[in-house]
Amino acid sequence: MIQSLYIPLLFLVLAIGIFLIGRSRAISICNGQIIELHSKPAFHGSYLMLYALAPALILSLIWLFSSHYLSEIYVVSKLGESFTSIPAAEQTSFLRQARALANDVSFGEPSDLLKQASLLFANFANLTNKIIAITSASLILIGLWFGYKNISLRLRARQFVERSIMVLLISASVVAILTTIGIVFSLIFESYRFFEKVPFLDFLFGLNWSPQSAFEGAGELASTRNSEVFGAIPVFAGTLLITLIAISIAAPIGLMSAIYLSDYASLRIRAFAKPLLEVLAGIPTVVYGFFAALSVAPFLRGAGENVGLVISSESAMAAGFVMGIMIIPFVSSLSDDVINAVPQSLRDGSSALGATKSETIVKVVLPAALPGIVSALMLAISRAIGETMIVVMAAGMAAKLTMNPFEAVTTVTVQIVTLLVGDQEFDSAKTLAVFALGLVLFCVTLTLNIIALSVIKKYREQYD
């Protein structure tokens, strides 16, 4: 463990040292006449540093990500017959235990085979670590030697550093993109495994959702018999209902406050009202959640009793209402921006024709800002669809197919949470259902975002 702290530190010291070497080499080559150099000495220092350390760093990174799999392949092939005789379901946990044992973490009395495997792991780690250390060291030395030799008056170290920076930036964005692609593919892949157990159409159009009652017995037919408990329609209906409630609260309030802020409020009011409104966006959703569950829901139920309405203590209304409050700043802040982006000259043109302020806003400003407002609403909707905490606390767990906002409903996100809480078998249909739900959720929000972005793009073409 200590070792893993030392290595980055060593790298850092090495980097600074090599930088200084390169720098002083450059200075000595030009006899202190820095103007003679093509690049400033610091560039030569960075040049030498990159030359010496980059290959070793890349090698170490590759090793970091691949050693896990390579060691597993090594151990399995060494164990041979005795490993393949372990039941397939226990193989993964066997390897995990052996690896832990190799790091001196033991679970009771290990079997002989386990001991043997852990020894193999330890050996592999020992051996390969040495190889990597030696290779890295020699890469550093070779790089250092070549780099040092290359330093000259006309060396374009500055351009080299420039290109290296570009490579660094590219690799950063590649990491971000690859992660996204990885998540999408794992969603698709795991969903596919789910759809092998539960027919796609049963999932998408089924009316009954109670995955907790799905159990996989010993029989081959168990999972197919239970597939009809994975009908996702009630879950999507719940999401739709709550989102509709949320947006019908957030859209008018958000839009009207945006109009007030951009066109009516004086600069002083705007200066404190806008940040205040944006504070709403900074409140953690879990706070909204218990606000919904502990304040709004009981209030609604009490109010319902007074007028003779039966409102359950967990209701779509309470969750949707609070979620609506939560997304107000999304609507108002984005709409405020697009309304402000409508040129003042259009407002002047309208009022010079004798239009009042509200006529100007309704007839000129809002139509011009409409694409931006639509995309603000889209983003707010996709935020509402993906929101979890509020609905977990306030909307309920039971998947009921209803459009009555005063009943308890459940949403996609709530179901994902419930399915993953507690002990899970990783390949049961129940757990895999999470991926299918996630995939659908992802598709919906992605579509909304794409629509929003393309609308924004169209809008930009009009004004810039």
Place this chain on the structure above:
Amino acid sequence: MSKKAKQENTKIAPQVKIKGRNVDVFYGDKQALFDINLDIERNQVTSLIGPSGCGKSTFLRCLNRMNDTIDICKITGSITLDGQDIYDKEIDVVELRARVGMVFQKPNPFPKSIYENVAYGPRIHGMTSSKEELDKIVLKSLKRAGLFEEVKDRLDESGTSLSGGQQQRLCIARAIATRPEVLLMDEPCSALDPIATAIIEELIDELREKFTIVIVTHSMQQAARVSQKTAFFHLGKLIEEGATDDIFTNPRNQKTQDYITGRIG
């Protein structure tokens, strides 16, 4: 400006349409206009000239109270339109602006169709009761602004798709569609090429028959070409006013002389 028109003008006794008396304008603590006294005469083109920042646009915007939209702007003195103080509490600003139309420096058509741009004013003022009447007003305004022939086949296209000069004529059509009595123009040609400028100048001359026009311009040639009366502003003060011919051929004030000969500005 044709010679004939000028001669006609001298025959008719000029009537004062707008009368500005002791007008001071402040932006916060800064005074932008000092004690302006200026008469705008009916059915004439009055041009306001002067170097940048001299207050000519500020004065123009006082005439339809466009300065009201600026919070820190304060105006004292009196400006009367047909003898009625336009800063009186009884005055409805919305109605005033319908009577005193304005065309801006940069063409600012609404992102609506050409037809809707022109129909905007008549619609909000409820000037028409039927579609036919509205059509008539739109066509008449477009014709009067000299744009109709160019756009008659594409009235439903966006006003922003027109060229700069066409857009400015659309804005003029939009302004005259509400049948104003006065038309204020704030450097209407400064964003246009010479050909478009020539077309607009000719238009201004024609519009004089129906409207009283006040035009702010940077170009002294333009002032000389289109206006009958010129007022020269400098550093927030009205230095000299009078018949355009006099101002340009025989200025009384040294500053005016310097400006029109290009020594200040």
